[in-house]
Amino acid sequence: xxxxxxxxxxxxxxxxxxxxxxxxxxxxxxxxxxxxxxxxxxxxxxxxxxxxxxxxxxxxxxxxxxxxxxxxxxxxxxxxxxxxxxxxxxxxxxxxxxxxxxxxxxxxxxxxxxxxxxxxxxxxxxxxxxxxxxxxxxxxxxxxxxxxxxxxxxxxxxxxxxxxxxxxxxxxxxxxxxxxxxxxxxxxxxxxxxxxxxxxxxxxxxxxxxxxxxxxxxxxxxxxxxxxxxxxxxxxxxxxxxxxxxxxxxxxxxxxxxxxxxxxxxxxxxxxxxxxxxxxxxxxxxxxxxxxxxxxxxxxxxxxxxxxxxxxxxxxxxxxxxxxxxxxxxxxxxxxxxxxxxxxxxxxxxxxxxxxxxxxxxxxxxxxxxxxxxxxxxxxxxxxxxxxxxxxxxxxxxxxxxxxxxxxxxxxxxx
Amino acid sequence: xxxxxxxxxxxxxxxxxxxxxxxxxxxxxxxxxxxxxxxxxxxxxxxxxxxxxxxxxxxxxxxxxxxxxxxxxxxxxxxxxxxxxxxxxxxxxxxxxxxxxxxxxxxxxxxxxxxxxxxxxxxxxxxxxxxxxxxxxxxxxxxxxxxxxxxxxxxxxxxxxxxxxxxxxxxxxxxxxxxxxxxxxxxxxxxxxxxxxxxxxxxxxxxxxxxxxxxxxxxxxxxxxxxxxxxxxxxxxxxxxxxxxxxxxxxxxxxxxxxxxxxxxxxxxxxxxxxxxxxxxxxxxxxxxxxxxxxxxxxxxxxxxxxxxxxxxxxxxxxxxxxxxxxxxxxxxxxxxxxxxxxx
Numbered sequence: 001x002x003x004x005x006x007x008x009x010x011x012x013x014x015x016x017x018x019x020x021x022x023x024x025x026x027x028x029x030x031x032x033x034x035x036x037x038x039x040x041x042x043x044x045x046x047x048x049x050x051x052x053x054x055x056x057x058x059x060x061x062x063x064x065x066x067x068x069x070x071x072x073x074x075x076x077x078x079x080x081x082x083x084x085x086x087x088x089x090x091x092x093x094x095x096x097x098x099x100x101x102x103x104x105x106x107x108x109x110x111x112x113x114x115x116x117x118x119x120x121x122x123x124x125x126x127x128x129x130x131x132x133x134x135x136x137x138x139x140x141x142x143x144x145x146x147x148x149x150x151x152x153x154x155x156x157x158x159x160x161x162x163x164x165x166x167x168x169x170x171x172x173x174x175x176x177x178x179x180x181x182x183x184x185x186x187x188x189x190x191x192x193x194x195x196x197x198x199x200x201x202x203x204x205x206x207x208x209x210x211x212x213x214x215x216x217x218x219x220x221x222x223x224x225x226x227x228x229x230x231x232x233x234x235x236x237x238x239x240x241x242x243x244x245x246x247x248x249x250x251x252x253x254x255x256x257x258x259x260x261x262x263x264x265x266x267x268x269x270x271x272x273x274x275x276x277x278x279x280x281x282x283x284x285x286x287x288x289x290x291x292x293x294x295x296x297x298x299x300x301x302x303x304x305x306x307x308x309x310x311x312x313x314x315x316x317x318x319x320x321x322x323x324x325x326x327x328x329x330x331x332x333x334x335x336x337x338x339x340x341x342x343x344x345x346x347x348x349x350x351x352x353x354x355x356x357x358x359x360x361x362x363x364x365x366x367x368x369x370x371x372x373x374x375x376x377x378x379x380x381x382x383x384x385x386x387x388x389x390x391x392x393x394x395x396x397x398x399x400x401x402x403x404x405x406x407x408x409x410x411x412x413x414x415x
Numbered sequence: 416x417x418x419x420x421x422x423x424x425x426x427x428x429x430x431x432x433x434x435x436x437x438x439x440x441x442x443x444x445x446x447x448x449x450x451x452x453x454x455x456x457x458x459x460x461x462x463x464x465x466x467x468x469x470x471x472x473x474x475x476x477x478x479x480x481x482x483x484x485x486x487x488x489x490x491x492x493x494x495x496x497x498x499x500x501x502x503x504x505x506x507x508x509x510x511x512x513x514x515x516x517x518x519x520x521x522x523x524x525x526x527x528x529x530x531x532x533x534x535x536x537x538x539x540x541x542x543x544x545x546x547x548x549x550x551x552x553x554x555x556x557x558x559x560x561x562x563x564x565x566x567x568x569x570x571x572x573x574x575x576x577x578x579x580x581x582x583x584x585x586x587x588x589x590x591x592x593x594x595x596x597x598x599x600x601x602x603x604x605x606x607x608x609x610x611x612x613x614x615x616x617x618x619x620x621x622x623x624x625x626x627x628x629x630x631x632x633x634x635x636x637x638x639x640x641x642x643x644x645x646x647x648x649x650x651x652x653x654x655x656x657x658x659x660x661x662x663x664x665x666x667x668x669x670x671x672x673x674x675x676x677x678x679x680x681x682x683x684x685x686x687x688x689x690x691x692x693x694x695x696x697x698x699x700x701x702x703x704x705x706x707x708x709x710x711x712x713x714x715x716x717x718x719x720x721x722x723x724x725x726x727x728x729x730x731x732x733x734x735x736x737x738x739x740x741x742x743x744x745x746x747x748x749x750x751x752x753x754x755x756x757x758x759x
Contacts, residue, residue: 039418077673078643081723088723089730107425241756252756255749262742269738273731278437285677286669296444301436370428374435378443 028250032233034221035247041219042260043108049261050101050268051207057093058196065146067192069185072148073287092272092280098140099279100268102302105133109337114352114362117220118341124213130338132206137303139199142191144300149284154297156183156191162310165327182290224349296379304376305369309333309395311380312388329396336399343399346406357405361398368395451688453706455573455584456507458689463500470496506583510575513607518615526609527616530602531562539563539620548654555598556663558637558654566614566621568634573703574614578602585700586691590665598663627715630708635671638664638699643672644719664698675713675720683713 015021033041064084066075080087109129112118118126141159145152160177164170179186218229227245235244247253271279278301283294299307310330313322336343346355352362371391378384452458470493477489527537534551536544538561544551552558565574576584581599582591591597602610625633631641637654644651653660657667674683685692687709690699704712717724 038421040421078646082643088727103429247756251752255752259742259745259749262738262745266735266738266742269731269734273727273734282677285673304436366428370432373432377436377440
């Protein structure tokens with residue numbers, strides 16, 4: 001075996017074979033990040049922590065969960081929640097973790113939109129992030145079915161039934177997805193497979209892609225300034241830390257991340273122990289009854305905005321059925337976030353507060369998003385229907401107007 | 416400073432969304448249906464008065480009504496409602512007179528042997544019913560309760576009301592009538608003094624205290640299983656089989672193992688106190704538990720449905736303390752790193 005005689009001190013056995021020093025430089029000590037970033041840049045680290053918590057708690061839950069319509073409910077609510085030592089803790093971490101993951105993902109996503117961190121080379125970061133959002137949605141939805149409560153069953157019925165809107169093959173597609181004519185045992189087992197095998201595999205790949213593409217395009221910063229990372233890193237290494245615009249991930253950003261994670265975990269566990277009700281819907285503590293429809297069917301809170309778009313079209317327009325318009329707008333509203341890098345026609349990277357029109361666009365989007373989320377759960381009274389309808393149409397209009405707004409900004413050169 | 420500004424904007428939006436989808440949405444989805452009232456007489460009168468107010472408004476508008484048939488129906492309904500109100504007042508007035516009579520428990524026992532033993536047992540006095548549980552279940556759909564604890568579970572007024580008219584007091588008149596007869600007939604043919612004697616006996620033999628589980632067995636288990644209370648031996652099955660009870664109820668009463676989680680405490684207490692208020696038209700009778708018994712039974716539902724509550728709360732404090740200290744050290748470390756690496 002070749003021994004590396006030249007290095008001083010001599011490299012360790014593992015280091016010779018795995019180049020750990022080189023790896024830690026790449027990942028930690030010489031991974032450069034802009035100096036001008038705020039705490040919103042630690043959301044990625046928090047998301048990674050949540051993912052790890054979800055995987056660990058999920059592994060423990062899988063040890064006792066039974067993917068069978070006759071046993072699923074009791075295996076969750078009795079075996080895991082009451083019999084197994086600290087089984088309740090793992091379930092609470094898993095349920096609250098899923099909910100909080102979406103909250104932080106929304107913050108992460110809107111931070112990206114606010115600081116325009118999706119263009120000029122960062123498109124793959126954006127796309128991989130959006131695909132992560134999509135696959136997490138699938139994981140969240142398939143996981144929601146597993147306890148086999150009333151809401152599990154009816155959410156599965158309503159959502160799988162959406163596919164019947166697909167032209168030509170709709171009805172067959174629904175049966176193919178359910179594995180039966182209605183939601184039943186085969187549906188549960190396949191959703192179990194998706195939740196614990198397919199979705200996690202894709203998620204881990206996409207997380208890798210997300211982080212890898214970030215290394216190439218580098219993180220954006222508060223001002224949107226284009227930084228020459230090589231030059232700035234050189235300054236930093238030559239002890240001109242004050243003037244350098246970058247800092248190494250280890251220890252500077254790592255320390256910030258750890259502090260953020262500490263505060264986050266404090267809040268997170270406060271929810272896990274004392275405020276978990278928002279993540280565990282009461283209706284789902286009733287076992288699934290295919291013959292009894294709950295009075296109100298609603299998804300988990302993080303799907304409410306798109307659910308509201310889906311259901312808010314309550315009258316036919318130009319002979320197209322209301323339900324189909326809803327379905328089309330639902331699809332558009334979910335796809336349109338993927339397209340933001342191409343809808344924003346302003347080539348400059350600037351935070352929203354420095355863009356004369358985009359700043360209004362951004363805050364209107366946030367307000368509309370909040371309204372849609374809230375009205376997605378409220379009962380469909382006449383006023384609520386109209387508010388939901390207007391908010392949904394406005395949502396679509398916002399995205400249609402984005403290319404024009406951003407192009408106008410650029411043309412006028414008001415910046 | 417910038418971070419604080421961002422955090423406050425974030426928290427504002429999170430709070431608005433939370434308020435919208437939890438407290439506000441719940442108040443819209445499950446509206447408040449009036450107070451929980453353990454004085455059943457005053458409760459019934461209040462309900463009627465609310466209805467009468469609506470009817471009064473309707474009658475005022477009726478002059479404008481063009482359609483003659485509608486007018487007829489509305490007047491008929493109004494008359495019926497006024498009649499119901501009168502009946503309620505008279506009924507509970509009658510109950511009150513009986514309540515004020517001095518009861519004799521020895522005579523009460525005699526009356527019980529004459530009138531109740533065909534169906535009910537009183538284990539405490541070694542009185543067996545002539546009907547065993549299985550036969551009763553098959554005949555009536557439900558199992559008649561043992562009366563040993565009746566004096567503890569129910570107020571005197573409720574007991575008297577129930578003996579006089581079970582469907583009226585239990586609020587199940589909509590279920591029973593000509594086609595279907597309530598298993599227990601109205602004992603309004605008894606003398607007022609006899610009824611007073613019977614209740615005096617119930618009160619005399621009532622235990623000093625009952626646990627939540629005992630109350631559950633007496634008041635709920637005849638219809639509702641609670642299997643999580645004993646998963647191993649399966650002893651907490653409903654006395655009435657599903658096949659039989661569906662004849663009586665037209666539906667299968669749910670297992671209550673997780674009811675403390677699927678319903679709020681407030682909802683449970685309102686539902687037990689007056690099922691018709693929360694689920695109009697339900698087959699569940701007003702059980703008539705008094706405040707003390709009802710609170711105990713809800714506590715028992717919590718013990719069964721949320722058995723790890725104490726463990727959760729005590730572990731929670733420790734975990735939060737840990738992360739508080741963790742964050743404090745993380746902050747100190749971050750400050751040190753920033754001093755060393757950026758500013759120096």
